[in-house]
Amino acid sequence: MLPSPKSNLVAEVLPKEEKGNQLFPAFLKLNELHTLLIGAGVVGLEKLNAIVNNSTAAKVTIVAKDIHAAIFEIAASNSNIKIKQKAFSADDLEDVDIVFAATNDNVFNAELRKLAHQKGLLVNVADKPDLCDFYLGSIVQKGDLKIAISTNGKSPTIAKRLKEILNEGIPNELDQTLQNMSTLRQNLNGDFAAKVKKLNKVTERLVNPQKSFAERNIKWLIWLVAVAFILAVGVTLWETEPEFQSFLTHIDPLFYWFLGAGFVFAMIDGAIGMSYGVTSASFSLSMGLPPASASMAIHISEVLSNGIAGWMHYKMGNVNWKLFKILIIPAVVGAVLGAYILSSLELYSSYVKPIVAVYTLFLGGVILTKAFNIKRKRGKEKIKNIGPLGFIGGFIDAAFGGGWGSIVLSSLIAGGRHPLFSLGTVKISRFFIATLSSLTFFTMLGGKYWEAVLGLIIGSALASPIAARVSNKISAKTIMVAVGIIVMLASLRSVIMFILKLI
Incomplete structure (x- = not known):
């Protein structure tokens, strides 16, 4: 059976179901309108304060039998407020532009709304959203800046809390900015x-x-x-x-080699957050330093360079402090333990190094893959086992002369963490790891190969502030690609060298 024309007409006239907040924000010029406030108890006082606080020049007429004492005080100091201490009558709606009802008489409020609508007036009824044509939002004001907050009548408490947050967060000086912009606007021709x-x-x-x-x-x-x-x-x-000339000519050339190496390795490490330990360890061993002494030289030099780089990243806002708190304690424990074992059992470190190299080689491939899909899965599947990762990274870094950046930074980025914040957090964490592992090495081994240590310290310190600024100008994708390539090349070299030794 087909629907009749009448039924189609009814379907068109019926309003659609409302979804979401249907209120239209508007700021009224109450100083140019005549406001009627009916009811003058505690609620009426609250309404009057809201009106006067937002428009000191508002013209308000108050009608009520019982008047709160505070309302008389406000009216005494404001000539725009008139009080009629009497019962409401329909004549009170004459020459009025907007109506506020602050009574607890629901029958009266409903009748008042009908009378006001007959005269084309908008009405606000306290605590009765169904009878309101408009609501009063929570107001945040900083001079000429005014922000009104509405929850569609659902939760005044949330609106009040948001008001507190915005009041605290928006500086009072913003009004001066508005005045300056107004002056600029008036001068534009x-x-x-x-x-x-x-x-x-x-x-x-x-x-x-x-x-x-x-x-x-x-x-x-x-x-x-x-x-x-x-x-x-x-x-x-x-x-x-002549004494100065003699002093310089008798310095071991090892110092100059490590001075240049420290600068180059720290520049690379500061820019991408890794590879200083790996590259320095390889260089140190090729220069004849034993593994434990090489690791000690690297970590002592990292105290100053990572302190500088960590401070630079902190100043640039690149540190995730929540991640730092989870990472730092397990990392320090692992680093101290690794330094102690390497100093005591130096011979066994060479057997574990290929395993680490294979692991970092795999991570390098994962990072490169993610570098070209950074927007597709960003923020998902974040690595969560931060504590164990920090312990393993700290242990391997100290025990094998490097790997903190390769293991920890690689895992964080591969696990969905933001590259730049991961870089800053890893750098500032490395300062504490280098300090405590250096103390462990120095206690166990004493001062050896001071030329290498001093060269790395000076070279890396000179490079650190420059490299930190360079890293802040590189895109996240560029950092990921650079990290992936360097990790894979360094890891592949370690694997090949181990295989050649076996052959």
Whole structure:
């Protein structure tokens, strides 16, 4: 049976089911309207305060038999507020623009709403959302900035809490910014295109402030002056002091080799957060240092360089402190234990190194794969076993001369962590690991190969602040690709060297 035309008409007239907050935000100029407030008890006082606090020049007429004493005080100091101490009558709706009802008489409130609608007036009834044409939201105000919060009448408590949060979070100085923008707006002349060009020109100075040559290059000028001064002093002493010349010529060439190596390895490590230990260990062993002494030299040099790099990452906001707290204690325990075992049982470290290399080789491949799918699965499947990872990374790093970055940073990135924040967290964690493992090595081995240690310290310290700034300008994908390639190359080299030894 087909529906009748009448039934189709009814279906078209019936309103659709409302979903979500259907309120339309609007700011009323109460200073230009006549407001009627019916009821003057505690609730009426609250409504009056809301009106006056938001519009001190609002014209308000209050109608009620019983008047709260505080309302008389407000009216006494505000000539725009008039009080009629009497029962409400329909005549009170004459020459009124908007109505507030603050009574607990539901029958009266419903009748008042009908009368107001007959005159085309909007009504707000306290604590009766169904009778309201509009609601009063929680207000956040900073000078001329005003923010109204609505929960569609569902939870005034949430609206109040959001008000507190915004009041604390928005600085009072923002009003001064508004005044400055208003002045700028009034001074803009011409058509729309001309105003946009002028506004762009003014705001460009905020993004790219004009600085003198010295201001733009002050840090490089300081470095240049410092280097020039050191060179000048060095050349003067070389030419005039035979004792100084004799001292330099008798320094073991090992110092200069490790000075250059420390700078290069720290630049790479600071930029991508790994490989300093692996590359330094390989270089140290090739220069004839025993494994334990090589690891000691590496970790002592890392105390200063990682302290500087960690501080730079902290200043740039690259540290995830929640991740740091979970990672640091197991990592330190593992590092101290690894340093103790390597110092005591140095011969056994070579047998475990290939296993680590195979593991990091696999991680390098995982990172490269994720580098080209970074947006597809970002934020999912994050690695959660941070504590065990920190312990293993710290242990292997100390026991085998390196691997903290290769193992921990690789695992964090491969496990879905953000590369830049993982890098900053790993760098600042490494400072504490290097410090405690160095103390363990020094206690067990004493001061050996000081030329290598001093060279790595100076070289890595010079590179650390430069490398940290470089890393902050590299995209997440670039960091992941660089990490993956370096980890795979370093790991593959270790595996090949082990196989060649067996042959």
